[in-house]
Amino acid sequence: MTTRHDxxxxxxAELTSFHLSRRERRQIERELKQAYAQCAAERHDETTPA
Incomplete structure (x- = not known):
């Protein structure tokens, strides 16, 4: 199982590849942005008092 950090x-690491088309690079950047947002939301949920 991979964690959000993984x-x-x-x-x-994929973004460092020189063999990406513009389309692939944009897709990876979108996925990365979404993963960062989810990670931030999870951390916010952890710090919010119940």
Whole structure:
């Protein structure tokens, strides 16, 4: 099972590839942005008092 952090690291690693088309790069950037947002939301939920 991959964690959100692992997913972010894999997407960041993919962006370093020189063999990406513009379309692939934009898709990875969208996925990375979404993963960051989900991670931030999860952290916010953890810090919010119940």
């Amino acid at each position: 997913q972010i690291q894999m997407l960041r």
